[in-house]
Amino acid sequence: MIRLFETHEIRPSRELEGLWEFHPVGREGEIPERMDYRLPVPGCWETHPDLGTYRGVGLYRTTVNLDRKTNLRLEFKGVSHTADVYVDGSRIAHHYNAYTSFEAVVPNVEPGEHEIRLYADNSFSERSALHIANDYYTYGGPIRPIVLEEVGDVHIDRVSFTPEWHNGLWQGKWRAIVRNIGSEARETQLILGLDGLHSVREKLFVEPGASVLFERTETYGGAREWSPERPTLYKLRAELAEGERKCDDWIDRVGFRRVDTEGGRLRINGQPVLLKGVNRHEDHAICGASFSFADLLRDIELIRDLGCNSVRTSHYPSDERFLDLCDEFGLLVWEENHARGLTEEEMRNPRFKPQSEQVTREMVEQHGNRPSIVIWAVLNECASHTAYGRTVYESELALIRDLDPSRPRSFASMHRDRDLCFDLVDIVSFNVYPGWYTDEEPAELLQQAKQWADRLGGAGKPVIFSEFGADGYYGFRSRDRVKGSEERQSDILDANLKAYLSGDSPLAGVYVWQFGDCRVSEATNWLMSRGCTRNSKGLVDGYRRPKLAYDTVKAHFRGEKGGAASPAPTVPGAAPERTGR
DSSP states (O other), X not given: OOSSSOSOSSSOEEEOOEEEEEEEESSTTXXXXXXXXXXXXXXXXXXXXXXTTOOSEEEEEEEEEESSOEEXXXXXXXXXXXXXXXXXXXXXXXXXXXXXXXXXXXXXXOSEEEEEEEEEEOOOOTTOSSOOSOSXXXXXXXXXOEEEEEXXXXXXXXXXXXXXXXTTEEEEEEEEEEEEOSSSOEEEEEEEEXXXXXXXXXXXXXXXXXXXXXXXXXXETTOOBBOSSSBOBEEEEEEEEETTEEEEEEEEEEOBOOEEOGGGSOEEXXXXXXXXXXXXXXXXXXXXXXXXXXXXXXXXXXXXXXXXXXXXXXXXXXXXXXXXXXHHHTOEEEEEOSOBSOOHHHHTSTTHHHHHHHHHHHHHHHHTTOTTEEEEEXXXXXSTTSHHHHHHHHHXXXXXXXXXXXXXXXXXXXXXXXXXXXGGOSSEEEXXXXXXTBOOXXXXXXXXXHHHHIIIIIXXXXXXXXXXXXXXXXXXXXXXXXXXXXXXHHHHHHHHHHHHTSTTOOOSEXXXXXXXXXXXXXXXXXXXXXXXXXXXXXXBOTTOOBOHHHHHHHHHHTTSSSSOOOOOOOOTTOOOOBOOO
16 A cells, blocks of 8 residues: 555556565676565565575565556665665666655656666665664565656646745645656646635646746635644645646645644643654564555554554654554654764764755655645754754755744753753753663653753743653563562653653653653664664554553543543544545
C-alpha cells in the first residue's frame, strides 16, 4: 500500500511490490555473477536468516514491462540509508537518507522489458554524517514502497496547501509546480480544488526543460476545521488539462486547522492543548523498519488505547502511511529531521550541513500538507550548548521558518542550564530521566527546567518534556523492584507523570520514552550498556506485548491517577469525518 488513498486517478501508477533479486556487493555499481537471494520489496534485508547483521551495500534487481513509449517517474519512499538507482544500466538517481522520499524521471522509454537496479547502503563512514552507530538501528534496503508512474512531458511536480485563518474565515495558500521535460514550449490549464469546496483554474505557459510555480490564496467560507476530536479531511485535487482532455493529476489530503503558542501554551484552533504522547521509533522485532499497513495500524491503535493525543517521530521523519493514520484519527504529531546525539565534532563533518538541511527541506516539503503535524523539530540532543552548535540550530530553524511559517518549531535538548538555543525556538523542550539516569525528584526538576527556560531565552514560551522513562525488560519481574524490572520501570513513570500532569504543572506536553523497544547499533562505548543490543524503555516490547508500565501510563493519560483527563478517543476503527470521494 502506497498511501491510505489513491494519489492518482489520471496518471498511470503502480507499486513495485514483490520479490526482487538481491545480493550483497562490495560497492555501488558492481554486478555479481549470481543473484542468490529473492527478498521482499518493500523490506529490509535483516529479516532474512543469512543477513541479520549484514552492514554494507546490497543490490536489488527487477524488471518492468511497458506496452508503449512513455516517460517513467520512479519514486522511492525510503531507502536505507543511501540509494543509487540504475535503469537499463544508466544511473538515474542518488539519494542520502532513509526517511524521506526521492524521485527520478526517465524520458522516452521504449516499449518492452527494462531492468531496474537499486543499490542500498547502510554502512557507516565519514561520507555519512547523520547515519552513525546510534541508540537505534540503521536497517538496510528499500524499507518503504517504490512507485512506478507514467508522466507526460508536462506534468505536476508538487502541490502544497497551507490553511490560514483570516478575519473569521478559512483561507488556503496554494503552491503548485508544473514541469516540462519536453523539447517544446507548452500551454496547459491547471485546475486546483478541494472536494466539496470550489476549484480554481489558471492557464500556464511552460518553457521546455523548465518549471512554473503557481501561487494563489483562496477563501473557503464553508470549510470545516480539522481537530483531534473531529479530524475532518478534504481531498485535494490538482489536474492538468489540454483542451477538454485531462492529462495529469495529483491527489492529497488536507485539513483546516491553525497552530499557535499564544499565552505560553500550544493551541489548536485557538484552544489550549496538553500534549500527552509517546516517542516512536520505526522498529519492530519481526519486520525491522519496514512496516506493513497492519503493523502501522496496530501501533496507532495501541497509542490511542494509551490515551495519547500525540506522537513524536523520533528521530527522523515517519512513514507516510503512519502520518496518514494520524491525520485520520486526530493524533497530533511532532515530526523531526534526522539527527540524534551528534557532538560538535560530528556536526563539523563537512557533509553534515548539506545532508541535514536536505533532510529538513524534504521533510517539510513532502509532509507539509498534513494537518496532524503541529510541531517541526530538528537535531535531537545535538550540540546546542556550544557556540558552533548554535549557528547550526539557527540555520536549520530558519530554513523551516522559510519553508513553513505556519507551525511552531522546537528541538529536544539534554543540556539543561547550559543550552544556548532556547531563544531560537517557539517551544522549549527538555529530555530528562529522573529516577533512571539521575536521582532527582521529578517535581523539583520540573521547576528547575522552567527556570532554565525562562533564564535562557524561553520566557513566555511553552515547555515540553520530550523524553523521560526507564528500562523495563519484558517478562523480568522483581518483588524487590530492581532496576530493569517491569515494576521499577512502572514506578519511575508513575512518579514522573504524577509531577508532570499535576494541576499546577507549567508543561504544555509530555512524551514518554518510548512506545516500543527498539534494536540499537552493536558498538563500543556507551552503546555497550544496551543489553541484548536493544533500547528497552518501551511501554511495549518489540513484538508489541504491553509491559506493566503500559497500564501505568494509560491510567495517567486517561485521568485515572489524578492527571488531567484526555478527551475520550473515538472508538477504535471508527471512521473519521472526511469530505469528497
